[in-house]
Amino acid sequence: MGEAMIRGILTKELTTPQDIIVNDINAARLGSLKAEYGIRITDDYGSAIPGSDVVVIAVKPQNLAGLMPELKGRFIHDQLVISIIAGTSISTISAGLGHRSVIRVMPNTPAQIGQGMSVWTASEEVSQQQQGIARSILGALGKEIYVPEEKYIDMATAVSGSGPAYIFLVIEALVDAAVNIGLHHEMAEELALQTVLGAACLARETGKQPKDLRDMVTSPGGTTAAGLAKLEDGGLRDLFMHAVIAAHERARELGR
Numbered sequence: 001m002g003e004a005m006i007r008g009i010l011t012k013e014l015t016t017p018q019d020i021i022v023n024d025i026n027a028a029r030l031g032s033l034k035a036e037y038g039i040r041i042t043d044d045y046g047s048a049i050p051g052s053d054v055v056v057i058a059v060k061p062q063n064l065a066g067l068m069p070e071l072k073g074r075f076i077h078d079q080l081v082i083s084i085i086a087g088t089s090i091s092t093i094s095a096g097l098g099h100r101s102v103i104r105v106m107p108n109t110p111a112q113i114g115q116g117m118s119v120w121t122a123s124e125e126v127s128q129q130q131q132g133i134a135r136s137i138l139g140a141l142g143k144e145i146y147v148p149e150e151k152y153i154d155m156a157t158a159v160s161g162s163g164p165a166y167i168f169l170v171i172e173a174l175v176d177a178a179v180n181i182g183l184h185h186e187m188a189e190e191l192a193l194q195t196v197l198g199a200a201c202l203a204r205e206t207g208k209q210p211k212d213l214r215d216m217v218t219s220p221g222g223t224t225a226a227g228l229a230k231l232e233d234g235g236l237r238d239l240f241m242h243a244v245i246a247a248h249e250r251a252r253e254l255g256r
């Protein structure tokens with residue numbers, strides 16, 4: 001996810017490779033990032049933080065407890081910390097780093113191709129100018145939405161954060177079903193992927209409600225009606241309701 005941010009920032013020319021300095025515990029990873037993007041690298045936290053306007057923390061949640069004591073006390077007042085760590089509150093980051101200007105983001109994996117959905121919020125100490133910088137960085141990964149309270153980050157985690165995995169499962173199921181009625185796997189995959197992509201683009205570009213678009217392709221007694229009836233009978237809506245509730249509860253549990 002950190003690499004997706006570097007790629008997005010450089011693709012949108014928000015800054016130059018020389019203005020990005022990356023620290024990673026993994027030396028091979030650092031080497032490949034330098035080779036790919038021409039950025040600066042360091043194995044020393046001490047040289048990564050001074051002089052940086054924005055510091056992005058992009059480690060896994062389980063690595064955070066080890067990292068925070070290394071970083072604590074190194075920040076100065078007008079630096080901005082952006083955390084993309086799932087399930088970690090602004091107060092945890094702020095206390096762990098001894099720094100008050102913190103933005104918390106829930107991105108998602110399509111950020112890797114500039115089609116991400118990032119939902120973010122900011123501590124009171126983050127200035128309007130810093131919010132603008134965060135907006136540009138996150139905008140380079142796809143769409144971004146600011147929310148005024150952290151509770152919406154947990155909700156977004158259950159919808160857009162985990163959402164790509166739900167849709168991948170739907171695609172897998174559609175491919176399996178297509179193969180089951182006799183299509184070759186390659187063709188089944190092409191049909192499923194282009195259908196999901198096309199449906200999302202159609203909804204986005206026409207601005208029409210999904211229900212209206214669905215009604216437009218559902219003739220009484222027709223093929224779509226037959227398929228949809230099975231999905232409704234099988235409880236598809238109910239399953240999504242429960243999936244999102246379960247993911248939301250888990251996000252809140254992890255944040256406690």
Ligand SMILES: NC(=O)c1ccc[n+]([C@@H]2O[C@H](COP(=O)([O-])OP(=O)(O)OC[C@H]3O[C@@H](n4cnc5c(N)ncnc54)[C@H](OP(=O)(O)O)[C@@H]3O)[C@@H](O)[C@H]2O)c1
Pocket residue numbers: 001002023024025026029058059060061063066067084085086087106107108109161
């Ligand atoms: N992937 C997603 O869809 C997604 C969505 C939303 C939010 N997030 C959040 O984004 C964060 C990063 O996820 P990811 O999937 O990009 O993880 P990742 O691929 O494991 O990247 C994290 C990198 O940080 C390195 N690292 C670990 N401890 C470190 C330390 N103390 N100092 C410096 N570098 C350290 C890791 O090295 P090693 O591999 O050697 O440990 C790894 O190269 C997570 O907190 C996750 O919750 C991810």
